[in-house]
Amino acid sequence: MxxxxxxxxxxxxxxxxxxxxxxxxxxxxxxxxxxxxxxxxxxxxxxxxxxxTTEDKVYLQFDKTFYEPGESIWFTAYVRDAQTFEASRKSAVVYVAFLNPKGSVEQELTLIAQEGHAAGTFSLPEDLKGGLYTVKAYTKWQNNTETFLSVKLPSKKQYCQILI
Structure with missing residues (x-):
């Protein structure tokens, strides 16, 4: 042993x-x-x-944090390579959607990202109802995955606030 x-x-x-x-x-x-x-x-x-196979990331920058019904939401979308944080060489088109509290698309934009960024705007209707609205941004490569950017917009009749 x-x-x-x-x-x-x-x-x-x-x-x-x-x-x-x-x-x-x-x-x-x-x-x-x-x-x-x-x-x-x-x-x-x-x-x-x-x-x-590098992944793209989309970032949104808004012009302010509070919006009233009838105002416009101005934003800039940045499309970046997830590894290097440089402008994406893979994706030149950004899709941005404004979703109502039920998840249905109210407005949708297709933006061309030049040198990694694109500007856009959503006009809020005068009769905007209260609820939790969402701004969703993604590229073609992110369309079938859960890696898109989603920003919640809680809305009251008087204003809506962007939570980042």
Whole structure:
């Protein structure tokens, strides 16, 4: 019984020693593995995959936080690459929808994002009823996912407030 335990301990120590030795060799000589053709090819494929599948994010900036019925909601939509936060090279069209409290689309805009941003406006009707309205912004790539931007607009007869 002791010999099995001793063999297991010795084997464990040998593997730990080899693992630590390999890890320190890679740490102190980072080019040791980076010149390997397989790893270079793998890194290039991963970079290409990341570039092709990067996600876009849409951000909205409003002109103010309180709106009264009959006013216009002025906004700027920013379309950004989620990884680099630079202007998106993938999406040039932004869809922005104004939804009523029941979730139905009241107004919808299709905006062209030049250099990553686009401006738009929604006109609120004079007879705007109270409730929780939503402004939803997304790109074509986000249309079938849950990654779109949604801003709630609680509305009373006197005003509506944007919660960000």
């Amino acid at each position: 002791k010999s099995i335990q001793q063999k297991l301990i010795v084997s464990f120590l040998v593997f730990m020693g080899l693992g630590i030795g390999l890890a320190s060799a890679v740490y102190y000589q980072p080019n040791l593995l980076s010149n390997h053709p397989f790893l270079k090819d793998l890194a290039q494929k991963l970079a290409l995959y990341q570039e092709q």
